Amino acid sequence: KNASTSLYGNIVALDESPLQQGLLYVGTDDGLIQVTENDGANWRKISSIPGIPELAYVSHVEASEHDPNTVYATFSNHKMADFKPYVMRSTDRGATWTPITEGLPENSPCWVIKEDDEKQGLLFLGAEFGMYFSTNNGGKWTRLKGGLPTIAVRDISLQRRENDIVLGTFGRGIYILDDYSPLRNLTDDALNSEAHIFPVKDALMYIERTDRHIGAQGGSFFTSDNPPYGAVFTYYIKDSHKSLADLRRKAEKKARKDGGEIDYPDMEELRAEHDEDEPFLLFTVTSESGEVVRRLTAPVKKGVHRIAWDLRYPDLSPLASEKHLTRSGLHVLPGTYNVSLAKFDEGEWTQLAGPQGFTVKPLDNTTLPSTNRKAMVAFQKKAAQLQRSIEAASKTVDETAERLKKIGYTLRMTPEADSTLLATHTELTDRLTALRRELRGDDVASKHNANQKPSIANRVGLMMYQMTATTSDPTAEHQEAYNIASKAMIEFSEKLRALIEGELEPLERQLDEIDAPWTPGRLPDWRPR
Template identity: 40%
Template sequence: NISAIAESPKKEQLLYVGTDDGLLQVSEDGGGHWRKIDRLPGVPSDAYIARIRASQHDAATVYVAAENHQNGDFKPYLLKSADSGRTWKSIAGDLPERGSTYAIAEDHVDPNLLFAGTEFAAYWSRDGGQHWTRIAGLPTIAVREIAIQKRENDLVLGTFGRGVYIVDDYSPIRTSTAATMTSAATLYPVRDAVLYVPTVPYGMPGKGFQGEMFFTGDNPPYGAVFTYYLKEGLKTLKEKRTEAEQAAEKAGQPIRYPPADQLRAEANEEPPAILLTIASASGTPVRVVTGPVAKGLQRVAWDLRAPAHQLPPNRPRSELDELFGDPLVGPYVVPGEYRVTLSQRVGGVVTELGGPATFKVVMDPQAAHTMADQDARWRFQEKLQALRRDIAGSLELASSTTTRLEAIVKALDATPAAPRALHDQARGVQKRLNAILVAVRGDRSLGARSVPMPVAISERANTISNELNRSLARPTATHEQQYQIAMELFAPERAALRQLVDTDVPAIERELDRLGAPYTPGRIPRDSAALFSSTLARAAAFSIRQ
């Protein structure tokens, strides 16, 4: 039975046919006459011809993948002929001895870049089959078919029972050499990134509320994709110690309990990090993204945005946050030329490892926006981001000051010597702070009851940002007007908050110190000896009065 067939893309009427009993047939006249090949070197005579692949680069070159698992033989059999099947050589190289071969493919740019599918994994070879590297990220499964999407340089792997896997843009492998694979780190060339606003077809991220029965596949990552290679991964001090202890145990050597200084250093260590720093063509830093620190080929995407106006909350984002919350993203950058460098941060010291690699951010060719639109959008969003940063910082400061004032009021209640005027002063500051919060973020007590309220300053600024985050258009006249209103409303509230935080609250805290009140957050504790002497003096005065 015929099990494989291939037609040469370079020479018309050159055909290859393989059968399930180990035979190959070659026709150079479109099937009029056939030449039989009944022996392949090193391959059992009755092996199954799983795949034939005629070269895209040379008319006389052809590849064959054969397997013999039906007879209990799981060796890989990959062969290449450079003379239309007259002579053959094995290109199985250093593939694992156990792993039948089912598929082979040749890169459409580099004839020495090959891909193979086996019983347990997929592999790539940069040197025509002498050495093979396993493709990471796949489950342990038989890879039965390999196809290449030439426009995008995507490798498509068909598995036996586990679906289809796509390796997006494998072109960095083409530039891999023995030198790059032995160097400490390599940053590969970066493909130009297309700037557009990703759609949300189900109204929310992913598949929204469609349920688990609704199947969707992941798209390639949006933005500029950076690929880099680490010969060795970055490890923490604890990981290094653990590996050394495991090696000592395996060698039968004693394992000593680490000294206190070493344990302290491990506990206080900042985890190592890989940093990819993006800058404009003029060298202005635009964004820093972090990447995996494990050894091998790694990939990370930049979403073509500037940094967000504030840090994310110090807690994991919940599912509701992902669906309805502020995504906390910065504005899209403008099209143009950018460059990226690869660095590592170990022990707080940043060391450059590779780059810079230059790439372009280009507009979607179907978009109607001009560069003038993009420049206007960026200039407006820069000042909008500055306003949102000030608002977010003011709200954070007001929130922490609220906590300070709540503690101050409790401390005053616990201080019998505190005069009533100081109580009133603290509560008056609380009321003024609450009024600032209502103006900036809105009245939450009324909002929870769906009572109509004036638009808060933060809501005004956030609405503008949310609308522009879903578009690449220049700001409208309404956006400009609302921004100006927010700026004018926010200025007096910020001044009032500064007066309250810089002057009013510290004045109350100084009185608390003088009265020996319990400690409250935000105060630097007084010298205990001086405080004790002051307390003794007040106690003595109280005794004399008695």
């Protein structure tokens, strides 16, 4: 006796029509579907459905969300070593049935079927090796992957408020597809276009918490990743980019198949392949007034993809590497925005899709909400520009220090360098050190844990750190810190510019005059003598 096998005669599927009270469907483990239209007072037995093997397990019944006469059912005959998909639709409450299995693999038993509550004809199917969807009442099924492994999907729940699909799998946990609403707009026109941006769900603005406080729980603590924060753009690209090398290899493969000659590319063709720039997609987010607030990039790959904007302006810090292209600054204002899609290829922009409008809404659950959000964002943008200038000045100080360091080495080894040049170098180095301490603080005092006045960078850095993690108005202390730092930065910039342009660059020209070895910052100027 197999203890895990149910006894025949059990009801294993049940559903009630959401459109007509008293209309219920049940399915059993021995292939029967029973229908009642009066709350169970009378039942009508369906014992034979053309195309369905006798005693096949009724894995699910689903009353239509849109038509009281339509019902869907899935069957599994795996107990009889039959692994074919059995999915049926009836439009007369079970009197007659039509198979809807086009596009399903031949060896995939089906376990559950669900119908979207908004768009008629949009169906979801859980099968032994994955999940499928159909936009035409089951006329054609398409595999829905999105990171879902090859696994048995035994149950599906459609979360109506957020439009999420929740999947229950056999032994592999729960999977969630966030916001499946783009599937409601998956039309032939969209799929035949070069690119398409689907309607964008309203984006909630708040300060995202990133720490989970795992503590000492170790491996017993597990949470899945949260959905991407911000506005999520779902888009479709008809074709992937084919590089010159891809096209050449494709032509070579065809020639090899057809028995033709394969031409080896000449050096100009190889050079063109080597120098070819990779095209990319550019998403441009604009405000209602047309101001560009953010740009996002993505590779040109066919299919349906997603990219998220975190509702923030770009980071204004100096760009250290390509990774910093995705760094973000402060939050934008709530309101209406648009996103458009373009492609950059061979030095030209091509507009592909959009603009698609969407709304950014504040969550408004803060203890101290801003009384004037527009003024708050305006101050934050002004402060971010000040921080941009400070960080640029800090980088300039470091690069200038490196130039002076190399100049010092060069002067020591150049026979024509006199004591005047060495003295000038020492004076500039000392003045630059004083400027660095004015901008970033006294490193010697910090090393000895001594008190010191806040530096320009310290004032603004602390202010920006505090404003990045709040949606409250800037405090009076923030306003004062900005005013002090802004005034000090004006004076500092003038002194730094005078040192570099007025004294360092003339010193570098003198190095050229005495044929000193090259140092960073000097442009070689060759003239035969």
